Amino acid sequence: MLRYSVRRLLGAIPTLLILIALAFFMIRVAPGGPFDSEKVLLPEIEANLRAAYHLDEPLYQQFGRYIGGLLHGDFGPSFQYRDYNVTELIMAGFPVSLRLGGLAMILALLVGVTAGSIAALRQNTRTDYTVMSVSMTGISIPNFVMAPILILFFAVYLGWLPAGGLGEGSPRNLILPVIALALPQIAYISRLTRGSMIEVLRSNFIRTAKAQGLPAWKILIRHALKPALLPVVSYLGPATAAIITGSVVIEQIFSLPGLGRFFVQGALNRDYTLVMGVVVFYGVLIILFNLLVDLAYAWLDPKVKYS
Amino acid sequence: MSTAVVPTPGEEPIAGRSLWIDAWRTLRRNRAAVVSAVIIAVMAVLVIIGPFFSSYAYDFTDWGNLSVGPNLETGHIFGTDTLGRDLFVRTLFGGRISLMVGIVATLVSLLIGVSYGATAGYFGGRVDHFMMRLVDILYAMPFMFFVILLMVLFGRNIVLIFVAIGAINWLDMARIVRGQTLTLKHREFVEAAEAQGVSTFAIIRRHIVPNLLGVVAVYVTLTIPQVILVESFLSFLGLGVQEPMTSWGALVKEGAEEMESAAWMLFFPAVFLASTLFCFNFVGDGLRDALDPKDR
Numbered sequence: 001m002l003r004y005s006v007r008r009l010l011g012a013i014p015t016l017l018i019l020i021a022l023a024f025f026m027i028r029v030a031p032g033g034p035f036d037s038e039k040v041l042l043p044e045i046e047a048n049l050r051a052a053y054h055l056d057e058p059l060y061q062q063f064g065r066y067i068g069g070l071l072h073g074d075f076g077p078s079f080q081y082r083d084y085n086v087t088e089l090i091m092a093g094f095p096v097s098l099r100l101g102g103l104a105m106i107l108a109l110l111v112g113v114t115a116g117s118i119a120a121l122r123q124n125t126r127t128d129y130t131v132m133s134v135s136m137t138g139i140s141i142p143n144f145v146m147a148p149i150l151i152l153f154f155a156v157y158l159g160w161l162p163a164g165g166l167g168e169g170s171p172r173n174l175i176l177p178v179i180a181l182a183l184p185q186i187a188y189i190s191r192l193t194r195g196s197m198i199e200v201l202r203s204n205f206i207r208t209a210k211a212q213g214l215p216a217w218k219i220l221i222r223h224a225l226k227p228a229l230l231p232v233v234s235y236l237g238p239a240t241a242a243i244i245t246g247s248v249v250i251e252q253i254f255s256l257p258g259l260g261r262f263f264v265q266g267a268l269n270r271d272y273t274l275v276m277g278v279v280v281f282y283g284v285l286i287i288l289f290n291l292l293v294d295l296a297y298a299w300l301d302p303k304v305k306y307s
Numbered sequence: 308m309s310t311a312v313v314p315t316p317g318e319e320p321i322a323g324r325s326l327w328i329d330a331w332r333t334l335r336r337n338r339a340a341v342v343s344a345v346i347i348a349v350m351a352v353l354v355i356i357g358p359f360f361s362s363y364a365y366d367f368t369d370w371g372n373l374s375v376g377p378n379l380e381t382g383h384i385f386g387t388d389t390l391g392r393d394l395f396v397r398t399l400f401g402g403r404i405s406l407m408v409g410i411v412a413t414l415v416s417l418l419i420g421v422s423y424g425a426t427a428g429y430f431g432g433r434v435d436h437f438m439m440r441l442v443d444i445l446y447a448m449p450f451m452f453f454v455i456l457l458m459v460l461f462g463r464n465i466v467l468i469f470v471a472i473g474a475i476n477w478l479d480m481a482r483i484v485r486g487q488t489l490t491l492k493h494r495e496f497v498e499a500a501e502a503q504g505v506s507t508f509a510i511i512r513r514h515i516v517p518n519l520l521g522v523v524a525v526y527v528t529l530t531i532p533q534v535i536l537v538e539s540f541l542s543f544l545g546l547g548v549q550e551p552m553t554s555w556g557a558l559v560k561e562g563a564e565e566m567e568s569a570a571w572m573l574f575f576p577a578v579f580l581a582s583t584l585f586c587f588n589f590v591g592d593g594l595r596d597a598l599d600p601k602d603r
Contacts, residue, residue: 012447014444015443015444015447018444018448019447019448022448022453023453023456026453026456026457026460027456027460136585136588136589137581137585139584139588140532140581140582140584140585140588141577141581141584142536142540142580142581142584144539144540144543144556144559144560144563145559145577145580145581147563148559148562148563148566148573149573149577151566152566152567152570152573156566156567241449241451244449245449245451245452245540248451248455248544249540249543249544252544253563263452263455264455264544267455267456267459267546268459268545270459275456275459278452279449279452279453279456282449282452283447283448283449286447286449287447290447
């Protein structure tokens with residue numbers, strides 16, 4: 001297991017390098033620069049600025065410098081927020097995004113697995129059809145459509161919850177964004193759970209458990225749940241990516257100062273180092289998370305052995 | 308299925324045809340899928356010819372009716388936006404863009420994915436290993452971020468949207484096609500073709516690709532809504548199509564900004580977008596059930 005993890009981590013290094021290189025060179029090849037603005041700078045001033053940010057060096061040297069900085073946890077200076085470096089900005093934004101995304105993921109798992117299991121137990125009944133059509137609707141309504149609708153109802157018409165902002169970290173402010181972010185994932189997870197649960201419930205060991213007279217809920221929790229969760233576990237990787245991407249719009253809509261918002265604003269302001277920092281940071285996060293998912297999979301499925 | 312099939316060029320294998328007839332029967336029994344397919348067809352016709360029957364152009368400003376709700380007397384049946392433009396026509400124009408992006412970008416991903424996957428699967432061995440390792444690496448990339456980056460860096464033009472979205476969606480297609488090809492290439496009719504000295508390329512084109520159509524058809528119907536979703540996501544962030552052109556995502560964004568005073572601006576595009584995605588998903592699910600050999 002340990003050996004497998006180490007090998008996987010080493011295997012992730014080329015992936016990471018490609019990720020960094022892709023982002024780095026894409027930005028440098030693009031027309032325009034961080035110092036393009038309304039007022040034209042004096043040539044000497046611009047030259048000085050470029051020298052200060054090492055933009056006058058050849059590309060490969062800049063790339064080497066960037067990689068060197070990354071190894072020390074330094075994402076470079078931000079072009080837009082002149083007083084901060086990108087590391088500070090990421091560290092400021094990430095806790096917000098983590099809380100939002102983490103809560104959304106937990107909510108999605110709890111509700112999705114429960115709804116999917118219930119639908120599977122009551123296969124082809126009205127309950128099943130209801131859960132499945134609701135989840136199909138959930139998949140089809142994008143979260144950036146759902147979020148304004150939620151705000152309109154619960155914040156504007158009913159006035160129960162705040163429409164946006166962090167509000168001194170009150171949990172009430174996170175309720176709507178978390179729900180909006182989680183809904184499509186709830187839908188996917190419930191469909192996945194239903195499908196695999198139906199298959200598991202047909203298998204022999206469940207029939208044995210039934211024959212022994214165990215109550216249905218006990219069979220479900222003790223015997224059926226673990227094997228039925230396997231597809232859900234392997235979906236966790238894509239789900240994380242989806243939640244991270246989703247939080248880009250959700251943070252925008254609810255004006256939460258998270259990483260996604262930094263990313264969009266950085267992109268619109270051409271704050272190259274900030275944008276790159278976020279891409280690299282999330283890339284690393286996704287790669288690490290995929291490794292964790294694979295390990296969890298091995299733990300759940302005795303048929304999979306990593307050596 | 309496993310009976311020997313004569314690999315004469317230009318003649319579809321008999322077993323293949325009956326698979327499609329079978330699938331068609333199953334699909335027709337699936338009422339939700341049939342209704343969805345009809346709705347998609349109606350939607351397509353509506354967005355193509357609908358604008359011709361409206362008395363307003365998509366970028367025409369009706370100064371007498373700025374931001375008014377749905378009203379039959381003025382002819383603004385969906386109301387107007389804050390600039391006095393007719394929302395009905397704009398919704399249909401947005402639909403044209405959204406559906407077009409959905410179809411074209413899916414075709415791009417189809418082309419890349421099928422040729423990549425079929426090549427990797429057919430050659431196998433080291434080629435396959437290398438090609439699939441590349442797919443694995445690309446899989447780990449946060450692609451949405453790259454697309455956003457692309458849009459920002461190279462300006463927002465519609466061709467780039469097609470290519471960018473198509474380029475991120477081919478990975479799944481390549482994997483599915485490769486898996487399918489691996490099982491196909493050991494079948495008797497491929498061996499027979501090889502024995503007759505048919506060239507590799509001709510085998511892939513004539514015998515492998517046609518037999519992949521079932522899987523691919525399912526996947527295409529499920530990719531179209533995904534692509535429409537990506538495009539509207541970009542447009543929502545203000546990175547998609549440019550004013551005065553529009554797409555459903557851009558309309559939803561405008562609607563969301565004005566929803567407190569003009570809820571209809573959010574309502575109509577949102578309903579069009581969501582119901583289209585809904586129908587495509589239903590048809591895709593129905594096709595999968597119909598073409599899934601496990602259920603037979």
